[in-house]
Amino acid sequence: MSQLLKKDAVWDWTAECQQAFDAVKQGLTEALILAVADQDRPFHVVCDASDFAIGCALMQHDHKGRDRVVYYQSRQLKPAERNYPVHDKELLAMKYALAKFRAYLLGSRPFVVYTDHASLRTAIKSPHISQQMARWLSCFAEYNFQVEYKPGRLNVVADALSRRPDCAVHKTDANCIGIVRTSTPSSSLLDDVMSAYANDADAKQLLNYFAAPSGKSRQKLAKHLRARVHRYRVHNGLLLYGTLDDNADRVVVPDDPELKLRITYEYHDAPTSGHPGREKTYLLLTRDFYWSHTYKWVRKYIRTCEVCQCVKPAPFSQAPLQSLPTPSECWQSISMDFGFGLPPDSKRRTGIVVFVDRFSKMVHLAAVPAEVTAKQTARLLVDMVFRHYGMPIDIVSDRYPRFTARFWQEVFTLLGTRCPCRPRIIRRPTDKPSASTESRLTH
Secondary structure: OHHHHOOOOOOOOOHHHHHHHHHHHHHHHOHHHOOOOOOOOOEEEEEEEOOOEEEEEEEEEOOOOOEEEEEEEEEEOOOOHHHOOHHHHHHHHHHHHHHHOHHHHOOOOOEEEEEOOOOHHHHOOOOOOOHHHHHHHHHHOOOOEEEEEOOOOOOHHHHHHHOOHHHOOOHHHHOOOOOOOOOOOOHHHHHHHHHHHHHOHHHHHHHHHHHOOOHHHHHOOOHHHHOOHHHEEEEOOEEEEEOOOOOOEEEEOOOOHHHHHHHHHHHHOOOOOOOOOHHHHHHHHHOOEEOOOHHHHHHHHHHOOHHHHHHOOOOOOOOOOOOOOOOOOOOOEEEEEEEOOOOOOOOOOOEEEEEEEOOOOOEEEEEEOOOOOHHHHHHHHHHHHHHHHOOOOEEEOOOOHHHHOOHHHHHHHHHOOOOOOOOOOOOOOOHHHHHHHHHHHHO
16 A cells, blocks of 8 residues: 555555555454553664565563563665665664654663664764764664664564565566667577587587486596586587586587687677677676686687787886975975966956975965966066076976967076977976965865
8 A cells, every 4th residue: 555655656446455454454453462561661672674674663571571562663665775785774774663663762761772783783883974874873862772683583573574575676677677689699600519519529428428318328428527417408409518606508519629719709709799808708608608618718819819919908007107306405496387267356367376386385376367378477487486586497387288388488588598498397296286275265
């Protein structure tokens, strides 16, 4: 009946709904199995979570020391909640139990919450929690309780509530994806495999054995075949091989190099394959076929593939980044950069130019318009750096167009000299100072 309460559900009272309604009425008339809560006795709560539901129960010990249930509660998980990790699902079950049993537990004597997830014993004290968990823990602060671990085999009440068959979500419906096309070996290729069995000694032995299996015929098999004969079977004339890892059967390929090359070509060189690497080719091929030392064969094939050698990138690691040498004096080496998109000042300037001494980290700033030119930038360098500290030995900047265009020519024109060479060092070490300055100006 809970399906009818959804937002977009169409009201359709089916026979299943009527059956569920009758079951609820019947359960109400048989509520004698529940015990009446005794406020003079301590309560304890059991809770559990599954992949599709959460369940909990409020319990007390009677005068004979037996566990008696005061309150049962369970519900399905919402679609978003099904994606929670196991830890969060178990914590959600605890939160759900405390909310449902609030009238019994709030303000009462201390009580115990039993869970089969041991990590919840320290979850409420952990300093590393998410925002969602912090909200949940704020709800727990109202109650006086402690969490204790109960193994799953003993936590049967909550376990049964969280695994009700009628709440189960069929994974084939919830996680089903449409299959547009499947790739299977062609019939002509399989016919060639069957024809090649006649020239392979191992294949002939196995086919003869499965034609009339017996203890005597098994002893006639080669030793390496006898130990693994339980993994083979014959279907429609094809010899199949199964592994212990899965239930899939692979077509056994005889020891025919031409046939192996043809099969490997289909899984590596064909237009639908796209020349995958060694591991991917091996996984694709062994999904359908099997022969001894397949991985070694595929590795050799990939190494000799002409297309892969010409197109695939060379497996060389890049050289590590090198830091700039530290200057020995102040204003011997400077970094410069721009920052734009800042709040406008009284002259409608929305940018800054930053000059940083790489030795002392001293910063000089100047407000600039968004359309600042290379000539204006050169004038700022001369006025703010050269005038006070002289010309630095090196100037480090990034590839910003204002630095790679006429900037250097304008600098040397203002200094009355000539630029004999092009800039050599083009890097970006001023990101951190610029980011810090922009952050301060913005806020």
